[in-house]
Amino acid sequence: MQLQDFGFGTQIRKSPYFDATVRWGAAGFSVYNHMYIPRDFGDPEQNFWNLVNDAILCDVAVERQVEITGPDAAQFVQMLTPRDLSKMAVGQCKYVLICNAEGGILNDPILLKLAEDHFWLSLADSDILLWAQGVAVHSGLHVSICEPDVSPLQLQGPKSGQIMEALFGPEIMDLRYYWFREMELDGIPLVVSRTGWSSELGYEIYLRDSTYGDALWQRIMAVGMAFGLKPGHTSTIRRIEGGMLSYHADADIHTNPFELGLDRLVNLDMEADFIGKFALQRMRDNGITRKQVGLVIDGDPMTGPNTAFWTVNAGGAPVGKVTSAVYSPRLKKNIALAMVDIAVAELGTGLEVLTHQGETTATVVERPFYDPRKRLAATGAAAPAQALA
Amino acid sequence: MQLQDFGFGTQIRKSPYFDATVRWGAAGFSVYNHMYIPRDFGDPEQNFWNLVNDAILCDVAVERQVEITGPDAAQFVQMLTPRDLSKMAVGQCKYVLICNAEGGILNDPILLKLAEDHFWLSLADSDILLWAQGVAVHSGLHVSICEPDVSPLQLQGPKSGQIMEALFGPEIMDLRYYWFREMELDGIPLVVSRTGWSSELGYEIYLRDSTYGDALWQRIMAVGMAFGLKPGHTSTIRRIEGGMLSYHADADIHTNPFELGLDRLVNLDMEADFIGKFALQRMRDNGITRKQVGLVIDGDPMTGPNTAFWTVNAGGAPVGKVTSAVYSPRLKKNIALAMVDIAVAELGTGLEVLTHQGETTATVVERPFYDPRKRLAATGAAAPAQALA
Numbered sequence: 108m109q110l111q112d113f114g115f116g117t118q119i120r121k122s123p124y125f126d127a128t129v130r131w132g133a134a135g136f137s138v139y140n141h142m143y144i145p146r147d148f149g150d151p152e153q154n155f156w157n158l159v160n161d162a163i164l165c166d167v168a169v170e171r172q173v174e175i176t177g178p179d180a181a182q183f184v185q186m187l188t189p190r191d192l193s194k195m196a197v198g199q200c201k202y203v204l205i206c207n208a209e210g211g212i213l214n215d216p217i218l219l220k221l222a223e224d225h226f227w228l229s230l231a232d233s234d235i236l237l238w239a240q241g242v243a244v245h246s247g248l249h250v251s252i253c254e255p256d257v258s259p260l261q262l263q264g265p266k267s268g269q270i271m272e273a274l275f276g277p278e279i280m281d282l283r284y285y286w287f288r289e290m291e292l293d294g295i296p297l298v299v300s301r302t303g304w305s306s307e308l309g310y311e312i313y314l315r316d317s318t319y320g321d322a323l324w325q326r327i328m329a330v331g332m333a334f335g336l337k338p339g340h341t342s343t344i345r346r347i348e349g350g351m352l353s354y355h356a357d358a359d360i361h362t363n364p365f366e367l368g369l370d371r372l373v374n375l376d377m378e379a380d381f382i383g384k385f386a387l388q389r390m391r392d393n394g395i396t397r398k399q400v401g402l403v404i405d406g407d408p409m410t411g412p413n414t415a416f417w418t419v420n421a422g423g424a425p426v427g428k429v430t431s432a433v434y435s436p437r438l439k440k441n442i443a444l445a446m447v448d449i450a451v452a453e454l455g456t457g458l459e460v461l462t463h464q465g466e467t468t469a470t471v472v473e474r475p476f477y478d479p480r481k482r483l484a485a486t487g488a489a490a491p492a493q494a495l496a
Numbered sequence: 497m498q499l500q501d502f503g504f505g506t507q508i509r510k511s512p513y514f515d516a517t518v519r520w521g522a523a524g525f526s527v528y529n530h531m532y533i534p535r536d537f538g539d540p541e542q543n544f545w546n547l548v549n550d551a552i553l554c555d556v557a558v559e560r561q562v563e564i565t566g567p568d569a570a571q572f573v574q575m576l577t578p579r580d581l582s583k584m585a586v587g588q589c590k591y592v593l594i595c596n597a598e599g600g601i602l603n604d605p606i607l608l609k610l611a612e613d614h615f616w617l618s619l620a621d622s623d624i625l626l627w628a629q630g631v632a633v634h635s636g637l638h639v640s641i642c643e644p645d646v647s648p649l650q651l652q653g654p655k656s657g658q659i660m661e662a663l664f665g666p667e668i669m670d671l672r673y674y675w676f677r678e679m680e681l682d683g684i685p686l687v688v689s690r691t692g693w694s695s696e697l698g699y700e701i702y703l704r705d706s707t708y709g710d711a712l713w714q715r716i717m718a719v720g721m722a723f724g725l726k727p728g729h730t731s732t733i734r735r736i737e738g739g740m741l742s743y744h745a746d747a748d749i750h751t752n753p754f755e756l757g758l759d760r761l762v763n764l765d766m767e768a769d770f771i772g773k774f775a776l777q778r779m780r781d782n783g784i785t786r787k788q789v790g791l792v793i794d795g796d797p798m799t800g801p802n803t804a805f806w807t808v809n810a811g812g813a814p815v816g817k818v819t820s821a822v823y824s825p826r827l828k829k830n831i832a833l834a835m836v837d838i839a840v841a842e843l844g845t846g847l848e849v850l851t852h853q854g855e856t857t858a859t860v861v862e863r864p865f866y867d868p869r870k871r872l873a874a875t876g877a878a879a880p881a882q883a884l885a
Contacts, residue, residue, distance in 0.1 A: 117745040117805055117819060118621070119526070137508070138527035141621065141744055207629050232507070232530065234623035236749075240596050241630020244771055254749075355530055356506040360625075360643075382633055416506055430506060 119143055122168035123258050123320025131328065131338040139169035139232045146340050151411075152436050154337075155344040158305060159437070162264030163339030164327055167304075167311070168320075172257040173216075173228040173236050179248035180224040186246070186381050187228075187239060188218070189364065191374035195220050200285045200300050203228075204364055204372050205235055210386035211360040212367075213238055215352055217302055217311075219287055229259065229311075231354035242382065256317050257298075261341070262327065263309030270331045271310055275299070282310075293326060295319045304341050306349025306475065343412050347433050347442055350401065350474035357399065357430040357444050363387070365395045366446065397427060398452040401474040404441040404460050406467040408434040413443075413462070419469070420459040421451045429460055435476065442476045443469070508532055511557035512647050512709025520717065520727040528558035528621045535729050540800075541825050543726075544733040547694060548826070551653030552728030553716055556693070556700070557709075561646040562605075562617040562625050568637035569613040575635070575770050576617075576628060577607070578753065580763035584609050589674045589689050592617075593753055593761050594624055599775035600749040601756075602627055604741055606691055606700075608676055618648065618700075620743035631771065645706050646687075650730070651716065652698030659720040660699055664688070671699075682715060684708045693730050695738025695864065732801050736822050736831055739790065739863035746788065746819045746833050752776070754784045755835065786816060787841040790863040793830040793849050795856040797823040802832075802851070808858070809848040810840045818849055824865065831865045832858070 120142040122128075128145045135147030145166055148154060157163050175184055185192050188203040195201060197220050205214040205228070214235045216228040228235055239252045262270060271279045274292060279299070282288060287300035296315040303309030314323055328336060352358050352367065364373050364387070375388050402419075409432060417429040427447030435442050443460075451458060456471040509531040511517075517534045524536030534555055537543060546552050564573055574581050577592040584590060586609050594603040594617070603624045605617040617624055628641045651659060660668045663681060668688070671677060676689035685704040692698030703712050717725060732742075741747050741756065753762050753776070764777050791808075798821065806818040816836030823830050832849075840847060845860040 117802060118528075118742050119744070121804070139507075207626075208633055213626060234626055237596075237602060237623055238626035238630045241627040242633050244597055244631050245634035245636075247634075353507050355508070413506060415510070 122166050123314065123317035124166040124168060124260065124324050125320075127321050127324035128166050128338065131324075133338070140171045140230060140234075142169045142171070144169045144340070148338050148340060151342070151344065154339045155342045155436065157335075157337040157339055158264045158307060158342050158345055160265070161335035161337065162262060162266040162270055162331060163337050164324070164331065165261040165263065165340050166324075167261050167341065168258035169232070170229045170259050171236070172255055172313075173230065173239055174253050174255045174257075175226045175228070175239065175250055176224055177248075177250040178224060179250050180226055182379075183243065183246065183248045183250045184218065184226045185379050187242065189373040189375070189381050189383060189387055191377045191379070192218075193377065193379065197222055198286055198288065200287055200302055202285075202372070204369065205238065206364070206383035206387065207360065208383055208386060210363045210383040210390055212354075212358045212362050212364065213360060215354055215358065217300075219298070219300065221289070221298075227255075227257070229313075233354065256315065258314045258317055258320065260312045260314065260323070260327070261303050261305070261309060262312060262331070262336075263303045263305040263307050265308055266331075266334045266336065267307075267309050270327070270334050270336055271299075273330050273334070274327065292323070295323055297323075304351060305345050306351060306477075307345065343431070344433050344435055347431050347444060348435055348438065348475060348477040350444070350476065353431060357446075362446070363390055363395070365390055366397055367399045396449055397446055398449050399430075399444060399446050400452050401472045401476060402429065402432075402443040402445050402458070402460070402469040403472050404429075404432060404443055404462070404467060404469040406441065406462070406464075408439075409441050410434075415463065417463075418461045419445055419447055420461065420466075421448075421456075423459070426451050426458070438476060440476075444474070447471075511555050512703065512706035513555040513557060513649065513713050514709075516710050516713035517555050517727065520713075522727070529560045529619060529623075531558045531560070533558045533729070537727050537729060540731070540733065543728045544731045544825065546724075546726040546728055547653045547696060547731050547734055549654070550724035550726065551651060551655040551659055551720060552726050553713070553720065554650040554652065554729050555713075556650050556730065557647035558621070559618045559648050560625070561644055561702075562619065562628055563642050563644045563646075564615045564617070564628065564639055565613055566637075566639040567613060568639050569615055572632065572635065572637045572639045573607065573615045574768050575637075576631065578762040578764070578770050578772060578776055580766045580768070581607070582766065582768070586611055587675055587677065589676055589691055591674075591761070593758065594627065595753070595772035595776065596749065597772055597775060599752045599772040599779055601743075601747045601751050601753065602749060604743055604747065606689075608687070608689065610678070610687075616644075616646070618702075622743065645704065647703045647706055647709065649701045649703065649712070649716070650692050650694070650698060651701060651720070651725075652692045652694040652696050654697055655720075655723045655725065656696075656698050659716070659723050659725055660688075662719050662723070663716065681712070684712055686712075693740060694734050695740060695866075696734065732820070733822050733824055736820050736833060737824055737827065737864060737866040739833065739865065742820060746835075751835070752779055752784070754779055755786055756788045785838055786835055787838050788819075788833060788835050789841050790861045790865055791818065791821075791832040791834050791847070791849070791858040792861050793818075793821060793832055793851070793856060793858045795830065795851070795853075797828075798830050799823075804852065806852075807850045808834055808836055809850065809855075810837075810845075812848070815840050815847070827865060829865075833863070836860075
């Protein structure tokens with residue numbers, strides 16, 4: 108695939124790492140938050156093994172930041188999410204949901220608290236900049252909301268700790284899971300957090316001046332190569348193994364937090380007001396009618412992720428849809444996330460899935476599919492972001 | 497380019513015409529409003545000639561609709577745009593700007609008034625659904641805001657009138673420029689408007705039930721082939737010839753309407769309040785510091801659109817950027833839209849452009865580059881949408 112194929116000229120933005128990723132072998136791109144993201148450095152299974160055995164460096168500049176500052180910033184940010192932020196410290200990250208007035212999910216970003224009156228939302232794929240600016244119009248709160256010049260990289264995998272130590276010195280090993288620090292590397296201004304979208308030990312490195320994109324990428328690769336670092340991309344295999352959401356695929360404006368089992372991100376009993384509180388209270392009281400489950404799908408190994416939502420049947424009647432599916436070469440199984448009627452959501456339930464190759468059988472299983480806690484004792488790696496953060 | 501290259505599974509939506517466009521030769525896709533849009537049916541120059549000589553059918557389902565209904569819908573929609581809507585009739589379309597509180601442009605949609613309390617915004621590429629829902633939160637107005645199941649096609653080109661007559665009967669010829677009708681075709685529910693993004697005579701056909709995507713595409717192609725209709729995509733060549741904006745490329749949140757010469761879309765003296773009124777009044781009073789111009793760029797014919805913003809210099813000093821550029825095979829010139837300092841915006845000014853192939857010279861010229869009024873007398877076709885609508 109050539110970029111020229113798109114024919115869109117400058118309508119889609121390029122990451123500050125774009126030239127570097129092309130030089131390092133990026134052969135295919137997708138689009139996320141109006142920006143190109145490399146999604147092809149060769150065999151995706153090899154990318155998965157690079158991630159789980161060593162480390163990969165991923166251009167995730169598409170995770171655009173929404174910066175909220177001003178005297179009312181803390182109150183405003185709390186208004187944007189059902190998660191209780193009252194105990195959040197400066198230097199901390201939190202995985203949060205952004206819900207609309209109906210309790211539907213608009214995004215599932217990482218929130219960073221840079222100061223008492225200074226926040227970033229590190230976004231999944233939707234224009235929360237517009238949502239937040241829109242909410243602010245009649246809010247009566249004093250806030251400034253913009254997209255700053257910030258472009259994250261993800262350094263993920265079991266070797267990422269050693270690479271970070273080689274880059275930043277031994278103090279970086281004190282950085283706790285879901286905390287961040289403002290740092291410099293060769294004079295390049297950064298925020299460094301222990302977060303990621305891989306369910307592996309990992310870090311996000313937020314570049315705060317896009318003119319250094321090439322220099323930062325080169326520096327990390329140069330240091331990392333001795334540890335087996337490879338250029339890569341977020342792994343669909345690993346994130347489904349870890350039961351992590353992909354916005355638009357597994358959740359959208361019509362999905363509510365309870366359907367995803369994310370009750371812990373909704374604090375309905377806190378005093379503070381937030382958008383969607385009434386709708387979410389009603390949902391909690393009334394209960395849900397459908398639920399996200401894990402599925403193991405029988406049949407030959409899938410050759411790639413599903414490119415359409417597959418209908419899920421129970422005894423021939425439709426009961427839901429597969430939202431994300433892939434073959435895990437580690438588990439040697441086709442694994443999937445699906446949204447199904449609550450009546451068929453119990454572990455062990457047998458279902459049918461209409462794949463693009465025909466109908467097959469499937470079984471409801473626990474998520475995550477691969478339990479990193481078994482590795483924790485041995486490696487010191489963290490549990491998946493969305494499970495604990 | 498294969499879709500599988502993206503590796504994003506279901507994270508990006510497919511249009512209801514997706515299968516039809518693949519069957520009819522779509523070989524490359526881009527992404528717009530979180531949905532695939534076909535951008536490659538072979539040679540883009542041939543697509544241009546198909547458009548200007550005959551007619552093309554384009555899948556523009558990516559122009560998602562924001563539907564605003566409810567007792568306060570009219571007041572709310574006026575709040576969203578600086579254009580005076582007080583005289584807008586049911587059945588009418590208007591080209592409008594959506595601005596934030598700072599007067600920056602968030603989108604440039606077509607507004608359709610389906611009833612006194614029922615509106616659609618047919619979007620360029622940004623999540624105005626989130627902006628509008630966000631604005632509504634604290635507005636105190638009674639509105640419902642959603643994305644309905646509506647997916648437009650564009651039928652554009654000088655033969656489009658005859659094709660529409662063959663499809664809908666002779667009454668369709670009464671449909672005036674920037675008006676629409678609710679219609680049916682073989683029982684398929686539609687809205688049909690005389691609008692488009694081509695600067696040619698053309699229609700948009702808004703499908704109101706996505707299950708009919710394949711049937712509608714097939715029906716139009718079957719009838720249109722006798723008139724020379726070809727499957728196609730919006731033409732970068734034709735839209736730049738027509739001086740039409742591409743959001744993110746030629747305008748973004750940091751661009752204001754006056755810089756684009758779109759003063760006619762900003763009615764600061766109307767009584768009604770709208771978002772950005774104060775900021776836009778200040779801009780009008782203070783004047784602008786930069787302005788969009790047309791450029792003719794010297795040198796060999798460009799082989800495709802620019803894929804980066806090119807720096808524009810005057811006497812060696814930077815004065816702006818080329819936002820969209822392409823070779824027009826009709827004008828036999830490289831033509832471009834650029835945002836430059838007001839001091840160098842006069843017609844005839846000589847400038848330098850740093851293209852990806854090196855520095856060349858350019859001259860400020862009038863937009864649109866191709867004046868359709870010369871054709872109007874002969875064909876009865878309309879002037880470009882954004883010039884008159």
